[in-house]
Amino acid sequence: MICLTIDCEQWNVPELRGKEDPSNGNTLYSLEGNKKLLKILNKHKVRATFFVTGVFAEQNKEHVKELSKEHEIACHGYNHFYRGNPNLNLKGDISKSKKILEKITKRKILGFRSPQFQFSKGLIKVLEELNFKYDSSIHSAYLPGFYNHKDKPLTPFKIGKILEIPASARPGSRLPFSWIFIRNLPLIYSVGAVRKLLKLGIIPVIYVHPWEFYEIKNKNVPFYITRNTGARFCKKFDRFLSKFKDERFVTMEEIYKSTKLRVSNEVS
C-alpha cells in the first residue's frame, strides 16, 4: 500500500522567503495544476488525500466539491503562512479552514497537515479541541536548515487523542524524497525510497503540490522550486506512478481507520 497526499494551497513561496511578488497568494497555479494532476491520477486509478487550504477552497468551491467525490479532503490551514509568522492565530486559522471545507464537501474533515510542516505540542492540543482525528504535520526527515525529525517514527503513532501519520523519508539516512526531489533528481532516487519502505512493511506517505504540475517562472524563488514544473513534471510523475501499478493506493482516512481497528484489537 502507498498513500499519496497533495498539499493544495495558494502559491506563496516568495512570501515565505520574505519577498514581495505579484504572484503571492494566487490559487490559479494550483487550480490549473490540479486539472493536469487529476488526469494522471485517473489514468492510474489512484485515490489521494488532498490537504486543502481555506483560501484555495473559498476561491474554487465547485472544484473542491468535485474533488471530494473521488478523493479525501483534509485541512491545510487557512492562510498558508505558518513558518515564522508572529501574527498567526493557530486555532482561529485551522477552525476557519475546517468550517469552509466541511460546508463545501458536506463531510466531516478528519485530518490536518500544517503548512511548512510546522509541528508543535500546541498544535496537537488545538487539533484535539477542534475534533480532528489524525495529523500529518511531522515529516520524519532530516532537512538541513529547516528541521531534523530523524528521531520520529516512520509509521503512525498516537500523540494524545490524535493519530500522527508522518510524511515519509528514506529509511536510514532520513533524507526527504517527495516533491522537489521527485522533480529534480533521477527517478530512481524516489522510486528506490518507496521500494525500501514497502520492503520494511511501511506505507510510504508521499506528498506533492498541484502547482508543481503548472509551469512556473519566478525570479524571487530558488531555481529548484520552479525547475521542471509543468509538462515535465506531469510526464515524470506519470512514470513515477507507473512503477507502482501493482500497489494499492490508500487515503490517510483509510490508514487512520485501519490503525484504529488494529489498536482496539490489541487492547481487547
Ligand SMILES: [Zn+2]
Ligand atoms: Zn503547503
